[in-house]
Amino acid sequence: MADEKLLAADEPSPVRVLRPDGRSDLFLTADHAGRAIPRRLHSLGLPPHELERHIAWDIGIAGVTERLSAMLDATAVLQTYSRLVIDCNRNPDWPTAMPEISESTPIPGNIELRPADRAARVADVFKPYHARIEALLDGRAAAGRRTVLIAMHSFTPVFKTERRDMQIGVLYDRDSRLASMLLGLLRDEGDLIVGDNAPYAVSGTSDYGIPVYGEARGLPHAEIEIRQDLIADEAGQAAWAERFTRLLTAADTRLKALP
Helix, strand or coil: CCCCCCCCCCCCCCEEEECCCCCCCEEEEECCCCCECCHHHHHHHCCHHHHHCCCCCCCCHHHHHHHHHHHHCCEEEEECECCCCCCCCCCCCCHHHCCCEECCEECHHHCCCCHHHHHHHHHHHHHHHHHHHHHHHHHHHHCCCCCEEEEEEEECCEECCEECCCCEEEECCCCCHHHHHHHHHHHHCCCCCEEECCCCCCCCCCCCHHHHHHHCCCCCEEEEEEEHHHCCCHHHHHHHHHHHHHHHHHHHHHHHHCC
């Protein structure tokens, strides 16, 4: 692989952009929206059923993000390839970017990767995806447009032996302005167990998107985590997209009213 590109000419682009000229101030990203594996990687040595699991992608989040983009008229950027090829919410230099074990499952195609193999994944998947996000954000800034970053993710109901009863989590690090508004609105719904920086917490040593595009650029931001069993089908995806169309609109209205 050292002398050849990872992706063949007929394979999908690593990035999908919906509504690049969308009118909304909200800007959606979905780092783990897809589960494609480049042919050269031979399914990473995994059987098909493993590539359907949460270790390979954020189940359901593509459908939610697509619907949310349409309802809000918001730009959305979605990543096509499995997080097992390269996790686009990790710095490529981190071991977690191309994990040898995910949860408790060994990933044969990631064991003892050569530097050239790692570089090919960065060049063909990570860089094009993030270059498109950067270009879109730069274009909005140059045009004087306001941007609010929403990172869309989903989480498994059971991780190893840990059961997660919460339906939704809102994640943040140093800037909690928008996250606090969303947490309040979600709790006011009355039918949800809401995670505050749970089931995960964002940090500059564990995440890429929020630290690089939210905090470093000074954009208002939040990361949304929806439990995967709630959005595994189209009905669930539509219901959560409708809910977040309402809640994100309300939160952004409050955000704009801040001094």
